[in-house]
Amino acid sequence: MNVGAVVSGIATIAWIVVIVVIGLTVMRATRGQSFRGAVGLIIGSIVVALIATVIGASIVFVQPTDRGVVISALDEGIRPEELQPGLNFVVPFLENVLHYPVSRQTYTMSISPQEGQIIGDDSVEARTSDGQIVRVDASVIFSLRPDTVVETHKKWQGRYIDNLIRPQVRGIIRDAVSQFGIEEVYSTQRFALSALIEGELNETMVEGGLILHDFVLRNIAFSPEYAASVEQKQIAEQLAQQAVFVVDQRTQEAEQARATARGRADAAVINAEGLAQARVIEAQAEATALELLAAALALNPDLITFEYVQRLAPGIQVMLLPSNNPLLLPLPSFPSLEGSTTGTTPTEPAAP
Secondary structure: OOHHHHHHHHHHHHHHHHHHHHHHHHHHHHOOOOOOOHHHHHHHHHHHHHHHHHHHHHEEEEOOOEEEEEEEOOOOOEOOOOEOOEEEEOOOOOEEEEEEEOOOEEEEEOOOOOOOOOOOOOOEEEEOOOOOEEEEEEEEEEEEOHHHHHHHHHHHOOOHHHHHHHHHHHHHHHHHHOOOOHHHHHHHOHHHHHHHHHHHHHHHHHHOOEEEEEEEEEEEEEOHHHHHHHHHHHHHHHHHHHHHHHHHHHHHHHHHHHHHHHHHHHHHHHHHHHHHHHHHHHHHHHHHHHHHHHHHHHHOOOHHHHHHHHHOOOOOOEEEEOOOOOEEEEOOOOOOOOOOOOOOOOOOOOOO
């Protein structure tokens, strides 16, 4: 509970009572009526109001997220030490307390009219190393150093945002952007740009008695002409990538076709080699058989005659006469016994 506010409220009520009592006394006096005890009530109310006012002016309650700077008419214009959170006492009517927040604060500069601290387009316009104009949206998250609030007040008189943060941030952003090309700003070097800005800004904030907690590079906008050229470039790159994909697809199809053709050719070669090997094996078998047959005939010449007889058809009837020159003679045919009652005696051919 803020005790100083309560005491100030009591003092306000006491002064209201004093005014009401004085008003009633004057009204009754103009009508010729007496108001017993009016003087004592007025004096008592004034005393209570004065006491409450003095106590209320001497008590200052500082919130946990604040620090107090005492502006004094007794101590060289300002107390050297800041007031800590809690209940504090000052010299009434001779000292005044300024409250400074030490919690984190955010200052935003944005192209969007409703996002920044200033209504309208408050983005930072900067020029890249290759002459392109960009607009940068940024936020600075900072706080006051709790132990140097008095020095900060002496430096900036409470105007540290307008006199330190805003001009320094805008200047540092412009200087940093000028060290990068347009393509680096929005692609490969964006994090490097943000780190460069944060590093330089941190040094400036420390010198000013502030603490930089974070720098947020929210957005980078380009001129309409460059944005259109970037869009056209992206479209061209997409088309080129699509063409490369089509070429790769056609190349893969050609490789598949070549692989299929090689497979068929290899199969044909393997088949031909198999047939050739089969022919070779068959020829070798025939040659071996002929060699064996020739060896058998050399040992037994009559073997060929035996083979010839074995291969004759069953319907051929022949008679072999042993001689040095064997002759093959046809056998005579005999009539059937059932078909005739008489027969003829076969004549034996003369011997040669």
